[in-house]
Amino acid sequence: xxxxxxxxxxxxxxxxxxxxxxxxxxxxxxxxxxxxxxxxxxxxxxxxxxxxxxxxxxxxxxxxxxxxxxxxxxxxxxxxxxxxxxxxxxxxxxxxxxxxxxxxxxxxxxxxxxxxxxxxxxxxxxxxxxxxxxxxxxxxxxxxxxxxxxxxxxxxxxxxx
Amino acid sequence: xxxxxxxxxxxxxxxxxxxxxxxxxxxxxxxxxxxxxxxxxxxxxxxxxxxxxxxxxxxxxxxxxxxxxxxxxxxxxxxxxxxxxxxxxxxxxxxxxxxxxxxxxxxxxxxxxxxxxxxxxxxxxxxxxxxxxxxxxxxxxxxxxxxxxxxxxxxxxxxxx
DNA sequence: TATTGTTATACTCTATAACTATA
DNA sequence: TATAGTTATAGAGTATAACAATA
Numbered sequence: 001x002x003x004x005x006x007x008x009x010x011x012x013x014x015x016x017x018x019x020x021x022x023x024x025x026x027x028x029x030x031x032x033x034x035x036x037x038x039x040x041x042x043x044x045x046x047x048x049x050x051x052x053x054x055x056x057x058x059x060x061x062x063x064x065x066x067x068x069x070x071x072x073x074x075x076x077x078x079x080x081x082x083x084x085x086x087x088x089x090x091x092x093x094x095x096x097x098x099x100x101x102x103x104x105x106x107x108x109x110x111x112x113x114x115x116x117x118x119x120x121x122x123x124x125x126x127x128x129x130x131x132x133x134x135x136x137x138x139x140x141x142x143x144x145x146x147x148x149x150x151x152x153x154x155x156x157x158x159x160x161x
Numbered sequence: 162x163x164x165x166x167x168x169x170x171x172x173x174x175x176x177x178x179x180x181x182x183x184x185x186x187x188x189x190x191x192x193x194x195x196x197x198x199x200x201x202x203x204x205x206x207x208x209x210x211x212x213x214x215x216x217x218x219x220x221x222x223x224x225x226x227x228x229x230x231x232x233x234x235x236x237x238x239x240x241x242x243x244x245x246x247x248x249x250x251x252x253x254x255x256x257x258x259x260x261x262x263x264x265x266x267x268x269x270x271x272x273x274x275x276x277x278x279x280x281x282x283x284x285x286x287x288x289x290x291x292x293x294x295x296x297x298x299x300x301x302x303x304x305x306x307x308x309x310x311x312x313x314x315x316x317x318x319x320x321x322x
Numbered sequence: 323t324a325t326t327g328t329t330a331t332a333c334t335c336t337a338t339a340a341c342t343a344t345a
Numbered sequence: 346t347a348t349a350g351t352t353a354t355a356g357a358g359t360a361t362a363a364c365a366a367t368a
Binding site for chain 2 (some may be wrong): 013014015016018019021022023025026028029030032033035036038039040123124126127128129130131132133134138139141142143144145146148149150151152153154156
C-alpha cells in the first residue's frame with residue numbers, strides 16, 4: 001500500500017501516502033484522546049461531538065441554539081438532538097429567550113460546570129501526553145505546516161456549488 | 162479558545178491547542194478529499210469508508226470478509242453491512258469459499274476494477290493539490306512528526322482493558 | 323467447542339422537509 | 346415573509362447479542 005522503505009527514508013512518500021498517513025495518525029490520536037477522557041473518569045456519554053457542544057456552551061456562558069449551530073457548523077436539527085440528549089443527562093438546561101420568544105437559550109447546569117472545569121484540566125493532560133514525543137521545534141514545524149494546509153483551501157466544485 | 166496571537170508566534174500554542182488545530186485541519190482535509198472524489202466524477206455512493214473497503218479488496222485481489230474486518234479494524238457485523246451495500250451497487254460480488262464453506266470471499270466486479278484504477282489516479286491528483294503548499298522539507302518534517310506520534314501510543318486504561 | 327457470517331436490534335451523528343410559533 | 350426550533354423521517358457508520366452452518 002505504502003511504497004515501503006521501512007528504514008528511514010520517510011521523506012520519500014508520495015503526497016497520497018503522506019495524506020493517508022496523516023489521516024491514520026489523526027484517527028488514532030482522536031481515539032486515544034477519547035479513551036483518555038474516559039480513563040480520567042469523565043462520563044462515557046460524553047462523546048467527542050457532545051463534548052464539543054458543551055465546550056462551546058461553556059465558553060459562551062449562555063448561547064442560543066441558533067448561534068450554537070453556526071459556531072459548530074452543524075444544522076439546527078442536529079443541535080436539537082444534541083440538546084435533547086444533553087438535557088436528558090442533565091448537563092444543560094433550556095430557557096426561553098424573553099427578548100425573542102422563538103429562541104431558546106442554553107446554559108450548563110451547575111454540575112456540568114464543574115465537570116467542564118475538570119474536563120479542561122484532563123484535556124490538557126491528555127494533550128501533553130499525546131504530544132510528549134515532539135520536540136519544541138517539531139511543534140513549531142507542525143503548527144507551520146497545519147497553518148499552510150489551512151490556507152490552501154483547494155476548492156473542488158460540487159454540483160450544488 | 163486558542164490563546165490567540167495572530168501575528169506569527171504560532172510556536173507558542175499549548176499542546177491542547179495544537180492538538181485541536183490538528184484535528185480541525187485534518188477534518189477539513191478529509192472533507193476536501195471526499196468532495197474532490199465527487200468533483201472528479203466518482204460516484205457519490207462511494208463515501209470514505211466504502212472507498213476504504215474497496216481499496217482493501219482491490220489490494221488483496223480477493224479476500225474473506227473475516228480478514229477484511231481484521232484489516233479495517235471493524236467488526237464482522239459492520240463488514241456485512243458494507244458488503245450488502247457495495248453488492249447492491251454492483252461494486253463487488255460474494256463467492257462461497259470452497260475450502261471452508263462457512264467463509265465468503267469478496268472480489269471486485271469488472272466495472273469496479275476500472276473504477277478503482279480511476280480512483281487511484283484521482284486520489285493521487287487530489288492529494289497533490291491538497292498538499293501543494295508544503296515544501297519538500299515540510300513534507301519530511303511532517304512524516305517525521307507523524308512517525309513520532311505513531312510510536313507514542315500512550316495507553317489510557319479503560320475498564321474493559 | 324470455536325469460527326464465519328447473518329438477523330435482529332440499537333445508538334450516534336448528520337441531514338432534509340414540513341410545520342408551529344413568533345417576529 | 347423570514348427566522349427559531351421541533352416532528353417526522355432517513356441514511357451512514359458502528360456495535361452487541363443470538364443464531365445457523367460448518368469446522
